[in-house]
Amino acid sequence: MTPPAPLTPSAPLVLFNSMTRATAPFLPIDPDMVRIYSCGPTVYNYAHLGNLRAYVFTDTLRRTLNWKGYAVNHVVNITDVGHLTSDADAGDDKMEAAATAAGRDIHEVAAFYTAAFKADLAALAILPPTLWSVATDHVQDMIAFARTIERHGAAYRLDGGLYFDTARAPDYGLLAGARPDETVARIDPVAGKRNPADFALWRTSPPDANRQMEWLSPWGPGAPGWHLECSVMSLKYLGRQFDIHTGGIDHREIHHVNEIAQNQAFTCTSATGANVWMHNNFLVDRGGKMSKSKGGFATLASLVDRGIAPLAYRLLCLSSHYRSELEFSVDSLGAALTRLKRLVSAVSALRDRATDTAWLRVLAESRDTRGAATSYQRSVIEEPLSNAARVWLDRFDAAIAADLMTPQALPVLDEAISTKALSADERLRLVASMDLVLGLGLVTLDRRALSIRPVTAMLDDAQVAALIADRAAARAARDFAESDRLRDRLAAGGVDVMDGDPLGWEWRPLLGD
Incomplete structure (x- = not known):
């Protein structure tokens, strides 16, 4: 009997547009290629966990589009010049300030933190973009873009550089809605500005400045304003x-309000640059556990140092809708790690019971950066599925199609793993297909990769294994005093022994408060 052909997910993709404050069916401009631009990092320091939430969200969006059959051209910028230390048009460039504080060459600082950022994305299983676009590679483009805006009468010169006249922008600030006065108040006053919200397109270097990065321009030597780069690179590519x-x-x-104003002034149209503007909400730290000054969980590396696998943070992000605040706590992080371990153990059991796993090699094949490989992977994974199994894919599709509702998609995954109505082979294939969206690597992840020894632990992996074995022997011999002594020694070394864990996890890192 010929197996049924893979079903095309029927749920139309609906996305929330920040411009309209409403959800609507997504209709690509070109049905063959969805074009996405994402604001990238300013590479003056390590990315904060709150920053990284934005890239988990965008990766989920991109994976969803690929899973639903769209190829994606995705551009992410690297800001290595122009971003000031506040939203003001006064003050230091973040890159210049970081290089000066470290006593290092600004290009070395940018290269170091760019590499660190890309390593964080890889640890979170975030797909690389089609194109990394670096600000300093496009300064001449920015100068030409700003000159065009000036010729169109939407910019004016001051001693400090070239400023955008927001009064010339139709519906300026529409994306932000009714912006409170304090929002505009975040933009420091500059002598001569026509409107409080006017912003710098080009900042001329003061005569006594000692900048490492500056370029000649029609407005004098200096550097571009932060907002300019995203307009230039998104429209260019x-x-x-x-x-x-x-x-x-x-x-x-x-x-983004200023990007839109620049785009409209440059094109002399009301076009905003993007049809859909999407924003993830904040990562909220009510307990102060992410404070760098307190040695908390500020960066992805700090999680690893405390014994937390990076994918646990990805799962934590997926457990909340991207437009909702995500509360960060030690408990929520620990719960995400436990949930991930349970998923990995359950999927490992399915893999052990499956009769056909040759198709798994398709998951290890390289993916092109635009996502065409996802369609191929889905066809290989899903081809043998019964109609009963495809019902689970329809439920999963309905969840992610509803504005990336991952908190509803995850329970569908859990139920598909545990259902007794399907064979282990079909359940494993369902997991593999769903995980093309979730990006957790559930089918291939080795559970040992989730047991990370904290850097502060005084025991190495071999010592932990030996002490746990000795403690198991003591418990078997009913020598509970020795068992307790060994537990205390493990705890002192940063290891929490998990007696009787139903999934067989022997220990986990002690996270503290």
């Missing part, structure tokens, strides 16, 4: 109107 622009919700109030 994706066209004057593309599909989706993503970023954190903090960008919605000023940065």
